[in-house]
Amino acid sequence: MALLFVHEDREYLLDPGETLETDLGVLEVPEDVAAGDTVETHLGEQFRARELRGPDLFHHLERTGAPMLPRDIGLVLGHTGVGAGDRVLDAGTGTGVLAASLGRAGAEVVTYERDPDFAEVARENMELAGVADRVDVRTGDVAAHLPDLGRFETVTLDTADAPAVVERSPSLLVDGGFVAVYSPFVEATREAVEAARRAGLAEVETLETIQREMEFEERGTRPSTTGVGHTGYLTFARHV
């Protein structure tokens, strides 16, 4: 499994056996490297090997678009309760940070990405995230495959055609299962909400989250003067 190799502010995500040329010298990762080991470059600079943790995914996966923020991933986890042993259907894989996070929380994930190149990158990202065995990245359009997929504890959608999938989600969800839709825009969110209502889903709610950092300075405490902007609306609904 890939490990993070850390030297002060530098962090590289590398596989056992991989070689990287850095400005601190060439770093050859031994095949039998383990977290906690120290590896030296040919110039004698030391890198500490560390296991990747969830929030590292945001910084170290190869990006094919803006990855979902840790806070939004957390809100999906908290509001759907995805956990060990769940089956999750995800669509709009993108970089795959959400899919990887679901996998790391113990779920078996099937995720659809339309763009074949993006899907390929996402597959490599699942390797890096250590969840390639739990996250099945499929190239294609989820809407074309719905009848064959069976049922899931949770369905997570970050695609333009989310409303169409939401409308068919009663046949995709177990009793008590959740669908979660991420969308930056009001109008698209409204369509997802209306689809959930038409489909007879329960507990339909859309949450908007504003998050700020607090600053604890010598002079006093205050919310950050640089605000955190909008990311997306999260809509949740339940099949009961």
Place this chain on the structure above:
Amino acid sequence: MALLFVHEDREYLLDPGETLETDLGVLEVPEDVAAGDTVETHLGEQFRARELRGPDLFHHLERTGAPMLPRDIGLVLGHTGVGAGDRVLDAGTGTGVLAASLGRAGAEVVTYERDPDFAEVARENMELAGVADRVDVRTGDVAAHLPDLGRFETVTLDTADAPAVVERSPSLLVDGGFVAVYSPFVEATREAVEAARRAGLAEVETLETIQREMEFEERGTRPSTTGVGHTGYLTFARHV
């Protein structure tokens, strides 16, 4: 394992073999009940058995105080990346919704509760949540046991003495591990932040989260006119 028994708006969390008198008649849960089964009261009213999901914990665990909201649990999960196989140290168990959620995400959790009665309720709640094998509820003060506990991927604190534990967290955390502190108040949060700085933790940040529901009405779309109030500040820091 306990299941939810659902009849329209009524939901009861019951163990196999348990009997409950309801206004719809006496409900006797068979020993071999499974999710998906329908069970009738002696008056012939039907209840559907359903597996408990994470967000149900908030409503169905026995409360010994205000349980942490799904959104705050989600933010802890998202910002620490707790996942399958992690070891987590939790203090200030309370109702145990956070500990149960961490367990459901696949972590092995040790959680400390000072009040013996609360700890007893929390133990029953872990049974109901189906994580009694993963969440070890201990009665006592975590600060008194720190040297014997080993190392954890994440430490989560919701106690008055959180700053003291934060200050000693470098010896409690694996390389790259996170500590998360939940506190309603600015002053206590500041103390936790200062403890994290003194302890040399990295990536110290305090987040304040404002969440609103969006309303999609016939007349138009707008944020809810009843705002969601403050719950607590979440402070994260990392041992690197």
Place this chain on the structure above:
Amino acid sequence: MALLFVHEDREYLLDPGETLETDLGVLEVPEDVAAGDTVETHLGEQFRARELRGPDLFHHLERTGAPMLPRDIGLVLGHTGVGAGDRVLDAGTGTGVLAASLGRAGAEVVTYERDPDFAEVARENMELAGVADRVDVRTGDVAAHLPDLGRFETVTLDTADAPAVVERSPSLLVDGGFVAVYSPFVEATREAVEAARRAGLAEVETLETIQREMEFEERGTRPSTTGVGHTGYLTFARHV
């Protein structure tokens, strides 16, 4: 001019010469009453006469609908800079709190209210607010009168047909003048913004304001646990 008569938590807005029966006895306001005077009921209970201030309007004007909150009135004042000597056109008078506040800031206000009964109440409210000489409440639809109105420093709109008025606002505004639109809903706000763009107005911006009360308790400081909900979006644009 009307004065507030205050006894502990009781406050009545009364005109000189008016008589009010209260549970503390009959209060007869002398014709020559002045702020600072004390007036006794026939049971000997004392009421202190006090001048009305802007924020009192919110509580003491007769309501024909939900009056605009002090914060939203303030934002209109702050973002348009309405001041002494300005001419302001207002539409959707309602209770008239905004019109009265504009008048109290020294502006000459023409305000249109479609409902004749509401307009009559608003006229009485202008008397109570002490701005009857500065605020001309007209019964009717502002859109029907635009060509005859001349030019204004600011136009404030809280009506369903705001977009139509916004579109014609270049002929209503002085060089550098502002139009402000208040609307609870996203869709109606979007229409106003698009009308402003079509009309060639500059500095078009829509602001959403979230306001919370801070609580300073013995235990610590925190934002209120009861949030303040959404009121309306404020859209500003400028004729330059």
Place this chain on the structure above:
Amino acid sequence: MALLFVHEDREYLLDPGETLETDLGVLEVPEDVAAGDTVETHLGEQFRARELRGPDLFHHLERTGAPMLPRDIGLVLGHTGVGAGDRVLDAGTGTGVLAASLGRAGAEVVTYERDPDFAEVARENMELAGVADRVDVRTGDVAAHLPDLGRFETVTLDTADAPAVVERSPSLLVDGGFVAVYSPFVEATREAVEAARRAGLAEVETLETIQREMEFEERGTRPSTTGVGHTGYLTFARHV
């Protein structure tokens, strides 16, 4: 009175008789210039003369520190109801945008600035804002002059020693008058609140305001992805 001279995106605030060298040529403002006039540079470029409006103060006054934002000025106006004929005591003049705005709303303002150079700039700013006759900028420390000042409808404070002035505000305020304190920090705000409580002021409240711009794009509507940060807490209290 100074006027704004506008050419496309360029805006200069100039007095009658003033001469400015610009990259569009030398602009000589006639002594008898009036709003609406067009003035040409010696290169034949045209500038339109326009009256300054409140929000222009933020951009065109000479700065001696960060000026208060239009929204915070508006909130002070809305929550205190400062209007025509009021007497206002202001301390911590700084650039003077608040003092000028209070003056433009019709109030007679006495404002104290400790730094003689800043006070001198503020006096010039009052000239530019057209309120030199209504706003008396005094050099010095307001706390040293309190006994001689008489009573005010509103007291506005943006100084480090605000709590000391708040505590003595009952002798500074008319019956029903407001004190408003602006502070970026929680701790300083708490001191002001506690001073207001000790002084027996009523309706003590501290407001925190989060403001976001809404974006209306082709793709849809959403709150701005660049948030607006914290400015300051506003504390209001009333002498009744």
